[in-house]
Amino acid sequence: MRRGTLLVILWLAIGAAASGQRGYFDESTFGCTQGATIAVTMAAGPLNYVGVNPKIACSLPQPSK
Numbered sequence: 001m002r003r004g005t006l007l008v009i010l011w012l013a014i015g016a017a018a019s020g021q022r023g024y025f026d027e028s029t030f031g032c033t034q035g036a037t038i039a040v041t042m043a044a045g046p047l048n049y050v051g052v053n054p055k056i057a058c059s060l061p062q063p064s065k
Contacts, residue, residue: 015042032058
């Protein structure tokens with residue numbers, strides 16, 4: 001395995017661990033906001049342990065009546 005690939009996998013694994021420790025996977029309802037927050041937290045990787053706490057708020061458009 002190439003060194004860069006290993007680094008990316010390790011980076012995302014650390015981000016997934018941070019998401020798990022923050023309880024993001026325990027949510028009973030999973031929507032846009034939860035999914036986006038998990039994705040950004042995983043992308044931040046080890047930066048989560050030096051104070052980065054990314055959160056995303058999104059709203060989906062509602063159908064017209």
